[in-house]
Amino acid sequence: MDDVNLTLSMLAAVLISNSLVKIIPIAIPAPLVQILLGFLIAGWFNHGMTLNPDLFFYLFLPPLLFLDGWRISKESLIRDRIGILVLAFILVFLTVFGLGHVLHWLIPAMPLPVAFALAAIVSPTDPVAVSAITRRVPLPPRLQALLEGESLFNDASGLVAFRLAVALALGGSFSVTSASQNFLWLTLAGLAVGVMTTRALLLLRNLFVRRWGEEPGAEILFSLLLPFASYFLAEQLEASGILAAVAAGVTMSYAELSGNALAATRMQRKTVWDTVQLSLNGIMFVLLGEQLPAIFRGAIEVVQETGHHNPAWLLVYAVAMCTTLILLRFLCVYAYLWLRRGLSLVGLRHDDETAQANPRLVLVLSIAGVRGAVTLAGVMTLPLTLADGSPFPARDLAIFLASVVIIVSLLTASLALPPLMKRVSFPALRRRQDQEERAEQAVRYASAQSVAQTLNELITHNPESSGARYTAMADRVLSNLAHSPDGDGVDQDLAEQAQEKNMQIQAIHAAREAVYTLARTHQISDEIARERVRLLDLIELRMS
Template sequence: METVEVVLAMLVAVIASAYLARLLPVALPLPLIQIALGAVISGVFRHGVALDPDIFFLLFLPPLLFVDGWRIPKIGLFRDKATILELALGLVMFTVAGAGWLLHWMIPAMPLAVAFALAAIVAPTDPVAVSSITARVPMPPRLQHIIEGESLLNDASGLVCFRFAVAAAMTGQFSPTRASLTFLWIALAGVAAGVAITVAITRTHGILQRRFGETDGVPVLINLLTPFGAYLVAERLNASGILAAVAAGVTMSYLELSGAATPGTRIRRNVIWDTLQFTLNGTMFVLLGEQLPDIVRGALHPAGGAPFDLAWLAGRALALSVGLVLLRFAWVWISLQLTLLNRKRLGRQLFKPRLRVMLATSVSGVRGALTMAGVMTLPLSLPNGDPFPARQLAIFLAATVIVFSLLLASAALPAVLRGLTMPDEPEATCSEDDARHAATQAAITALEQAQKADAGTADQHGQALAHVLRLYRHRLATADAAVGHSDAQALQRTERQYRLLALNAERDTVLRLARRMDVSDETARKLLRQIDLLEARYQQD
């Protein structure tokens, strides 16, 4: 019963954090407030919810990574794929090497393999934490797309490095060839599993829907279960469940362009996913806050070892946190110079970013609950029965890095980003106004064809169709007067039929533009939501 009370208190803390973020005189990032509330809950109940890493990964990460992959702008993701891969792969390896040697140099008692394991688990940025920061800080869209893309893809490289560093600490052996082959399998099989499971579930659901009809709520539930299916299948294949969830989300964003989902399903699905995303995001950080008191006690008084001095611990934690920022800045600068040299060699237009762009990219490397869950998987003991070296110290340092990165980003990003300019994003073939115009033209064409087909039918049909046509032509700056009618109810029913016909034509046009990537994902979703809401309104009349 007490565990249920703690869980309910966590959910209340998530709600309270949203209001506290608005009430506090100092602008603090929402994750920090949630971490603080989690620590309070742990103190009130004298214990929090035990963080089982396997359960945490299964319950929290698949849906959150799925929705992030689903909603990330694909045009920006593919346009800046080279930069994103440099950060997601190259930066992780660079950080593991640099931070690992730094840790071993600062703390000689920490074996090199353990230092590399800790460096590997703090190297990836957390997509949930990144989203929480960028939601409150106005960031140039192109930079935000790069940071979000990096955070979605760098988990696989970080977790592979972590896995092999732990194996080296346990056995004293390391094989670069085996590590490389394992990384390829984990990444490629994870992506393949996510794509295959999502396509299979969507196609199967489509067949069942056409044959047996649809039940309210079933499509939304299937959509909610898809990321868990992708994650579990990938884990069974010893691949990356994290990449599988991301790939499932990206795949779903393409599959939804088929227009198979009904307007009501899309509306309910968006509302449920927004609520679930807010709840799980907040619960993750509250859960992290609940672990902090025990983590600090365990680091100050490690089992079977001499207690550490708090000032010594704080100094090492601060040095590691600053070192991670400097390593990130160094990699960003090096990769930027290489990119400029390559563009110059190819004769392309050069844009030399200002120092503030590199600073913004460096301090945007926010760590989150993913790092904490990963470091908690460190073994308790070695094969010979001895305690795993520096385990509590590693957990404390990882928790400190999370808090420091959140504080740094919330304090530095507003100042660094103020007035920051980035290269203009290449415009989509169609702007939002162009897409609206094309959809309206398609609606008018569909209505005109219906007008020809219905010539000679009842007068109320002609009145209703003419009225709908005027509404759409008015949208194209053609003002017309309203038309009177005698049979109001019959006219309204007929008018509704033509309105739905026109809305279907609008939707088909927007989906076609999105499939051809002539219009951005954000614009397509915005227009589809407006069309769906109108259609839901007319269907309820």
């Protein structure tokens, strides 16, 4: 019963934390409040929650990564693909190699494979935590998109590198050839499983819906189970379940452009997934605070094994880790922006929105690399024992240091980003403005065409009725679609009400299909398409 009460208390802490950050006058990110509440919960129940690492990983990461892949702007991924690849792969591998050796040199009791594993798991960044920090001083859309794209892929690269390092720590041998082959299999097979599993399940779902109709509740449950199915199948094939979940999310986003789902399904599904994201992210930070007392005690024992009896050495290790992470990120970002700007100046790359590699902007990108849920979920999966049954070396210390990196990165970003952002200029996204205008024009044209067609059909099939009345009906429909206030009440019989409602629904369907067509042909981003479709869905639901 205590475990049930503990779980309910953690959910309540997530709810309370999101209320507190709105009440407190100073800008404190929700993750920090959640960590503090988790610490208080641990003291109240006087014991921690025993975690099964594999179960923890399986329950928390697939839905979060699936949602990241589903909602991220694909246009941003394509536009900033070089920068995202640099930050998500090159920086991750530099972090694993560089920080791993620093940790092994600083903490001899931590074997090099364990140091590599710790360096790998602190490499993924968390844009959700950054958004919580910068809610009062928002990041520019281009910068936010770059961080989100980086996070989507460095989750995968960092976790794959983490698993390779853990396998090496458990007694496996290492060679460049076998590691490369293993990495390729994990990556390519994981991506393929995610795509094929999602497409196959969506095909079966479409066949069922066409035959028996769509039920919003069942559709939502279907979307919730998709990431777990992809993850499970990939793991059975010894591929990357993480990449399978990401690929499943991306595949789902493209399938969404077909527009087959009902408006009610889309609206309810978004609400449910927002709740899932809020709950899982929040519980992970509460869980971090709840585990801190036990983690701290275990870390002190490991420090004493190194010959240092002062727990202050834990702070030295943590500061060294955070400094190394920021320095590596700063150098990588600066080199990328400098090279990008140089190619633009010599005409090898045309990009009017290229940002200059000034130190302040690079510092913003470096500090914005906040660690969060993925780092916590991953480090908790460190095995409890080695293959021979002996305790996993420096496990508690690794978990403690990863936890401190999360907390320190959150604190650093919450203190430094708001004043820095006030002095950083970032090129405006003129492309987004053009796409919004294009989507607006498409909506107006498609709805007007649909209304005109329905109007002609009404006049043709009802020659005895007044054409002026149908014309007034068409004007009201177009006014409602333009989000204008409804006109004065009009006396209508039930037949005319049904005709007007049908006219408006047909116009909404035409406008929505026009938006999806623009997205499928890459004339607007999927992000703008979702925003426009959501507005149309709201109008349709309001009519219901």
